[in-house]
Amino acid sequence: MTTKSAPDSKRRSERSRHAIYDAAIELVSEVGYGKLTIEAIAARAGVGKQTIYRWWPSKGAVLLDAFLDLGKQASLEASDEAGRAPEYEIPDTGDLEADLKYVVRASIDEFKNPKYDAPYRALAAEGMLNDEIGAEYVEKLLEPSLQLYVRRLRIAQEAGQVRPDVDPRVALELWTGPLAQRWLQRTGPLTHEYGDQLVEYALYGIAPR
């Protein structure tokens, strides 16, 4: 292969890669993760199955990379002309309760996005069955989003709105844990009202003040 053709080849393989991600995400919604095969992903993406096996060891690994790529694409789209991605942070209006409710409601809306609900839940399930995928899922997808709450809670602590002895990394789980469980295990309705309740209970406690 000549040096001249290298950029073309790179563009082609980038194109294949995205076709594979799209195919994997669509097919989980259509046939279910249990019935998803590398063959079906390859056929939908218009590539040979060897192309997929060359890059990924399993369908779970394809799905994980598909979601990591979605995050990267969103960040690229939001970049300015110099290619700087915005630092996403939870809003700080000075009203902690309102800011948390706002972000929790937005998360609930995202959980319910029909395009990603089944594939994202399948990825979480695969992460529970496969330690390697689980560890990468938590480190690269889940934890960075939880750290946004850590930073917002630290600001609130400095402002005297959260007790100084509270560990922000634990505190955020008072709402993110229940949200994850209702979303992943379908243990109850996932509504804005429910999200608001969680934030209120977490901030003020369930014991009388």
Add this chain to the structure above:
Amino acid sequence: MTTKSAPDSKRRSERSRHAIYDAAIELVSEVGYGKLTIEAIAARAGVGKQTIYRWWPSKGAVLLDAFLDLGKQASLEASDEAGRAPEYEIPDTGDLEADLKYVVRASIDEFKNPKYDAPYRALAAEGMLNDEIGAEYVEKLLEPSLQLYVRRLRIAQEAGQVRPDVDPRVALELWTGPLAQRWLQRTGPLTHEYGDQLVEYALYGIAPR
């Protein structure tokens, strides 16, 4: 088959059933749920694979019934001579914080039981991929254990230890949600100290009092 032999046959099939449950639970720990096959369960249990297919449509269905049976056995073992199973309830010493911490610590110890950790997490994952198994898992295994907290929180409300406007079914998720997430997704250490923190934050809130 004569009427006389029916009880024998019933005992035999009860024995096969339990051998199948034990085999399924052991094999998930040994080979992982992904590699678990009906053939391997049958071989370990000493039954033909058709015996398993006659009773269950999938390995996930075997695992669900294995855990439902474990619950039934525990309740039988605790029964009195007249066969009455004790009504399990969360202790009520009058000190809500102490009672919740006691039960949360016991749950954390159970989560870490090496015999059941991998198979129970596999069942939860399967429930996220298979709606039928998920619904039965939540209805028959998860929700009954959550209802114990509902009853204890109602007693606390009557005693004025929980605000009257709090919904106990939501409140209990402040600790059960985070525990489930750390256990299922390995998002952080699952220690008694962590359990205590969750109970304290949930009762008194993270905002200054």
